[in-house]
Amino acid sequence: MSPAAITPELREVKGPSAIGGGRRRFLDLLWLMATTEFKRSYFGTVLGYLWSLIRPLMLFAVLLFVFTKIIRIGSDVPNYPVLLLLNIVLFTFFQEATQNSVTSVVAQEGVVRKTQFPRLVIPLAVVLTALFNLCLNLLVVFVFILAWGVDPSWTWLLFPALLAILFVFTTAVSMVLSVLYVRFRDVLIIWTVMAQVLFYATPVIYPIEIVPEAYRELLMINPLAPIFEQVRVWMLDPTAPSAASIGGSALVLVPAAVLFLATCAFAVWIFSRDAPRIAEEL
């Protein structure tokens, strides 16, 4: 007979899982899904990339006006406009990724119910697409930063580390949301509100030092807060209080670190627990 060359061995079929189907296929799929979506959002519309810049830039313009001309909390903060711009771009990444992740698994219903598809790829691809957007936006921000006259510093090299932490946290939150939404459809509404709360609970539009002492430690429980604060120190304002020095000692970081790790652990646990059953719940 024809190609009866190698007789493959019988192997156990383990059923669906978060990663299943081989690591190479997982990575190929992830990359392809993220890049296709990215390309689509830029080449699909007339103004392409400009559109994705407009939202953060509008927000930036409005907030800059409000906080330097009306409420004036920004006027004595060094490099406030570029700080605001950088923060908004970073927070936009977190918000875009998590918000799009919520419905991602359900939106890919056909794929989940009818093919053997590594479930984890779906929310990961959403976060990755958002990361591509962030990288493009950061290019623009860097131009602004240099034009504003901020001196480059060696601490800029540490920025990718902070970005990595932000990426991991965003991914963990996205995993939790996407899998919860399969069973609980009010997650979408809840998260819209939560993201708004987090926007104000993170030093995005205000510097940490204007927060009354009593609330600072409370604020620092939010894992995003130390990340944003440290970005400010390393990128724009070495004189600003570093994340570790806000409460007087590095201990102030403990709750945020614990919450960060707990979120990651919870994400891995709930996703691998629910992934095999997603097709049935839909």
Place this chain on the structure above:
Amino acid sequence: MTPSLEPDAPVAIEVRGLEKAFRIPTHRVDSLKERIVRPFSARDYRELRALDGISFEVRRGEFFGIVGRNGSGKSTLLKLLASIYRADAGAIRMAGRLAPFIELGVGFNSELTARENVLLNGVMMGLTPAETRERLDDVLDFAELRDFADLKLKNYSSGMLVRLAFSVMLQADADILLIDEVLAVGDAAFQQKCADAFRRLKDEGKTIVLVTHEMTTVEEYCHRAMLIDGGEIRQIGDPAEIGRQYLRLNFQPSSDLGQDAAPATAQGARLLDAWIENAAGERVAAVERGESLRLRAELELTRDAFGLGLGFIIANADGVGVFEFGTGLKDRDGGDALGAGERLLVSAEIANPLAPGHYYVHCGVHQNLPPKDEEVSLYAHAAADFVVFGTVQTGGILSLEHEIEAVVESDSVAK
């Protein structure tokens, strides 16, 4: 016709004691708020056993058909094989690479072009992006869609979509393919192409598991078929025999196959009348032995439906089924979707080899592709009856055309 299978081909799929149950909550909690506000509210559910201890083997190079009524568990079985569901108990083992699709075109994104979709699908099937790019032209050529490679799928016609999906699947290079109701797509020329492709797959020694309602497909392609009902295997064997069993199941909704006392059931359809006509088209209650006869039934739908199959069973006075046959609804303009209130006429003409006696006609309707929980089915026991009369009483249930003679062999007593 079906080429023979190597008798000692290695096992490609081995299934042992597979079980799967779905938990259907009686009160579905689908908001996080509700779960948080009442965390301890009883979570009742009833268990629906979809598969109950299924074991079988498929050999390499085999074309294996799975048939069963709706809700029999056949699709669940396919999804377990495809790693879409996880089994509660039992084991599945496979040799070789599995195409991870059970339906055509599921991975397609209508916002992307054909080229991008083929790429994405190829990777989904386990090819590397480079391999997929190499095959891209072949895929588009087979589907005859090269000119539309950069058109977004949302602008494709359904026929084009199916062609693309089919050729993507053929390029997957998998050893094992699982297919849920995909044959008979596209126009006649493309159907021919698909049939050729299937034969090629078969010749290449691919293992194919096909779930379908189309008995003709099963009989034409499959080496063996399996009938499942109520989550259990009814029979595995020759496709033609399985086809007959399947028809019988369809016309006898009660799970026992006993002839008598099968209750009449009807949902979504109503039998208005059923009668017998002789060859001249006159309504009669009796025909002469050997005279061909016509069966007629008139039905009314009480609910929208599509994909209906209709058929008759002729049983003798002892309740023994003598002949069963059926058909799909003939196409008419506008497809085979039907509205409530529409009337259907089923007409059959048969040669009459029946032995003289009293016969009953059972009439059945079943739906091949129900929209979930809106199934149309009907079984009318003894909807009509007729007598075959004749001068010669024969034994047995049939009166076959025959020639018979007896002679004395002249030299048999030679001394």
